[in-house]
Amino acid sequence: MRIGVLGAGQLGRMLALAGLPLGLEFRFFDTTAEAPAGQLAELQVGSYDDPTALAGFAEGCDCITYEFENVPVGATRFLAERVPVYPPPQALEVAQDRVVEKTFLGGLGLPTPVFYPVLSKNDLLDGLERTGLPAVLKTRTLGYDGKGQRVLREQADIDPAWTALGGQPLILEGWVPFEREVSSLAVRSRSGETAFYPLVENTHREGILRQSWAPAPALSPELQAQAEAYTLRVLERLEYVGVLAIEWFQVGGQLLANEMAPRVHNSGHWTIEGAETSQFENHLRALLGWPLGASLSRGHAAMLNLIGQQPEAARVLAVPGAHLHWYGKALKPGRKVGHITVRADSAEVLAERVAAVGALL
Amino acid sequence: MRIGVLGAGQLGRMLALAGLPLGLEFRFFDTTAEAPAGQLAELQVGSYDDPTALAGFAEGCDCITYEFENVPVGATRFLAERVPVYPPPQALEVAQDRVVEKTFLGGLGLPTPVFYPVLSKNDLLDGLERTGLPAVLKTRTLGYDGKGQRVLREQADIDPAWTALGGQPLILEGWVPFEREVSSLAVRSRSGETAFYPLVENTHREGILRQSWAPAPALSPELQAQAEAYTLRVLERLEYVGVLAIEWFQVGGQLLANEMAPRVHNSGHWTIEGAETSQFENHLRALLGWPLGASLSRGHAAMLNLIGQQPEAARVLAVPGAHLHWYGKALKPGRKVGHITVRADSAEVLAERVAAVGALL
Numbered sequence: 001m002r003i004g005v006l007g008a009g010q011l012g013r014m015l016a017l018a019g020l021p022l023g024l025e026f027r028f029f030d031t032t033a034e035a036p037a038g039q040l041a042e043l044q045v046g047s048y049d050d051p052t053a054l055a056g057f058a059e060g061c062d063c064i065t066y067e068f069e070n071v072p073v074g075a076t077r078f079l080a081e082r083v084p085v086y087p088p089p090q091a092l093e094v095a096q097d098r099v100v101e102k103t104f105l106g107g108l109g110l111p112t113p114v115f116y117p118v119l120s121k122n123d124l125l126d127g128l129e130r131t132g133l134p135a136v137l138k139t140r141t142l143g144y145d146g147k148g149q150r151v152l153r154e155q156a157d158i159d160p161a162w163t164a165l166g167g168q169p170l171i172l173e174g175w176v177p178f179e180r181e182v183s184s185l186a187v188r189s190r191s192g193e194t195a196f197y198p199l200v201e202n203t204h205r206e207g208i209l210r211q212s213w214a215p216a217p218a219l220s221p222e223l224q225a226q227a228e229a230y231t232l233r234v235l236e237r238l239e240y241v242g243v244l245a246i247e248w249f250q251v252g253g254q255l256l257a258n259e260m261a262p263r264v265h266n267s268g269h270w271t272i273e274g275a276e277t278s279q280f281e282n283h284l285r286a287l288l289g290w291p292l293g294a295s296l297s298r299g300h301a302a303m304l305n306l307i308g309q310q311p312e313a314a315r316v317l318a319v320p321g322a323h324l325h326w327y328g329k330a331l332k333p334g335r336k337v338g339h340i341t342v343r344a345d346s347a348e349v350l351a352e353r354v355a356a357v358g359a360l361l
Numbered sequence: 362m363r364i365g366v367l368g369a370g371q372l373g374r375m376l377a378l379a380g381l382p383l384g385l386e387f388r389f390f391d392t393t394a395e396a397p398a399g400q401l402a403e404l405q406v407g408s409y410d411d412p413t414a415l416a417g418f419a420e421g422c423d424c425i426t427y428e429f430e431n432v433p434v435g436a437t438r439f440l441a442e443r444v445p446v447y448p449p450p451q452a453l454e455v456a457q458d459r460v461v462e463k464t465f466l467g468g469l470g471l472p473t474p475v476f477y478p479v480l481s482k483n484d485l486l487d488g489l490e491r492t493g494l495p496a497v498l499k500t501r502t503l504g505y506d507g508k509g510q511r512v513l514r515e516q517a518d519i520d521p522a523w524t525a526l527g528g529q530p531l532i533l534e535g536w537v538p539f540e541r542e543v544s545s546l547a548v549r550s551r552s553g554e555t556a557f558y559p560l561v562e563n564t565h566r567e568g569i570l571r572q573s574w575a576p577a578p579a580l581s582p583e584l585q586a587q588a589e590a591y592t593l594r595v596l597e598r599l600e601y602v603g604v605l606a607i608e609w610f611q612v613g614g615q616l617l618a619n620e621m622a623p624r625v626h627n628s629g630h631w632t633i634e635g636a637e638t639s640q641f642e643n644h645l646r647a648l649l650g651w652p653l654g655a656s657l658s659r660g661h662a663a664m665l666n667l668i669g670q671q672p673e674a675a676r677v678l679a680v681p682g683a684h685l686h687w688y689g690k691a692l693k694p695g696r697k698v699g700h701i702t703v704r705a706d707s708a709e710v711l712a713e714r715v716a717a718v719g720a721l722l
Contacts, residue, residue: 013381016401017378017381017382020374020378020400020401020689021378021684021685021686021687022674022685022687023674023685023687023689023699025400039381039386040377040381040401040402041401276682276704285678288674288675289675290674290675290678291675291678291679293678294681294682298659313383313384313649313651314649314650314651314652317646317651317652317654318652320655321637321655323382324382324383324384325382326382326383326384328381328384338384343637
């Protein structure tokens with residue numbers, strides 16, 4: 001059974017590490033030969049707008065998935081005429097445009113921040129009259145890790161933001177006075193079976209995820225149930241197959257959907273050591289229609305991203321319960337090059353261990 | 362950091378799966394191009410008696426280890442002149458000859474079964490006068506998975522056993538009326554740090570390991586302490602680096618050493634899901650002088666070998682807590698092609714789950 005994966009970054013690499021023990025083979029497609037999944041599986045280098053390359057890639061794959069949400073939807077539809085592509089291209093289409101995404105989520109009854117499509121400076125000013133300040137101006141497409149967005153805190157921020165981002169389709173979002181950011185990780189199999197991981201709490205800096213704590217501290221059964229009920233609507237409407245991540249703002253006992261990612265997700269890396277079944281294995285089980293594995297957490301875990309830095313492995317591993325994941329990428333400032341998951345049986349011990357790892361970063 | 366591994370079978374493959382996340386690269390050496398670790402890392406095909414091939418292999422490796430104990434000792438000594446080779450070649454030398462091995466272990470004060478070197482039929486008959494029947498006749502070298510041994514239950518078994526095995530150096534071992542077979546898994550780092558996994562109980566059929574239960578049911582702290590104390594003597598005498606497995610017979614509260622394997626071991630596969638740190642990761646940490654990871658079990662685990670059979674993945678994974686490991690080998694009768702680890706938080710639930718998996722085999 002050979003799985004084709006569009007994109008050969010660290011998510012693809014971790015998919016392969018999870019799937020090789022299951023007897024699966026992998027073939028990756030990427031635009032660059034240095035992509036790290038190529039270090040352990042077949043890698044085809046090509047362009048997403050080259051139908052011959054895509055057709056050649058699909059040949060011999062039993063199923064195709066993707067590891068980043070900026071894959072051209074056209075490429076996935078082209079491939080889907082040949083072999084099953086999961087998650088369904090429609091999920092990709094929804095996730096690639098923040099206005100389409102929030103409209104879709106809102107249509108399913110999920111609360112979202114107030115938002116306005118912005119094509120012109122006038123749209124922006126109109127929108128701001130309704131949101132007030134602060135607000136957030138973002139590109140509708142191709143944004144990730146905080147790229148392509150500006151927070152508007154005061155009047156003086158408006159012009160520079162427009163200069164930086166104007167000229168492309170934008171979205172203006174009302175500021176949410178959130179208590180914290182959490183994310184949900186769900187998986188739905190080709191058979192319709194679903195599983196939900198516990199909500200995790202995420203902290204970002206400079207728009208990039210820095211830490212995820214799982215389960216989210218003080219997670220109430222009510223909040224978990226709310227996330228699962230909302231997510232289930234999305235899974236079912238899209239006839240979704242695979243792992244789906246949704247990032248939420250928590251305001252009191254209420255979740256507001258911020259964005260969704262139709263793929264395995266950085267905030268789910270803790271599942272490798274912290275859950276009975278990792279998000280990577282469950283994604284693969286879902287694609288193949290195999291029974292899903294248990295998604296409960298085993299104890300407590302925290303994931304710390306390694307961004308533009310490579311702490312000494314021996315010092316990291318000296319911390320009990322610390323697990324190092326290096327992605328095989330060259331070190332560059334601002335680049336995600338690895339992560340550390342710290343595990344413990346109690347939240348108290350976890351906090352001590354994370355502090356010890358944090359001191360090395 | 363590139364690790365060279367002699368042998369590219371399933372143990373090498375699982376070493377690579379554990380080491381890739383640590384940022385390690387792997388280069389395997391094997392006599393056959395179909396060796397399964399070659400599916401995810403560089404594989405050099407060659408002969409262990411070809412110095413040019415070995416020298417070429419060593420070049421660019423920071424450290425070399427091996428995944429089976431029948432590697433010619435000469436090859437490891439040749440390599441050790443170029444790069445560090447762990448476990449030390451002396452450990453290999455001891456483990457490759459059952460008489461040397463039992464003499465060595467006995468010299469350290471470890472109880473072993475009574476044994477006699479057998480070179481002639483007369484030696485055999487002399488030995489039997491002292492051991493009585495039943496007894497076990499084994500080749501001194503190259504035995505594994507029950508190959509090269511015969512149990513002598515009655516007088517009529519002696520001639521056929523001699524016909525089958527005579528003409529090579531043999532060992533006659535007194536029969537041990539053991540209650541069960543257990544194995545210990547220990548690891549010693551280049552820095553001298555040691556860690557011990559809990560003893561596991563093993564069951565064999567036709568000389569091949571079928572199941573390991575971890576921790577061994579009803580494991581007493583005294584038995585664990587006894588195993589650790591004995592094993593520590595071996596680790597220290599050999600200035601050992603890496604994972605060392607020792608198989609024991611348990612008779613009442615006493616352990617008798619049966620054999621040692623200077624490598625990661627089939628009875629330690631449960632550590633992938635069942636311990637905080639797997640034997641594969643700890644073997645690599647030891648070679649590199651990195652701190653060892655916690656070797657405590659997380660709940661209860663049982664490992665079932667897949668020998669000459671491939672149960673349907675979907676049916677295996679339908680059992681909660683079941684984890685499938687397929688080695689990427691062609692299916693052949695009697696061949697170890699994979700294993701299943703079943704995990705549970707209690708011994709009772711584990712037994713139910715193992716029964717469910719067992720029904721598929």
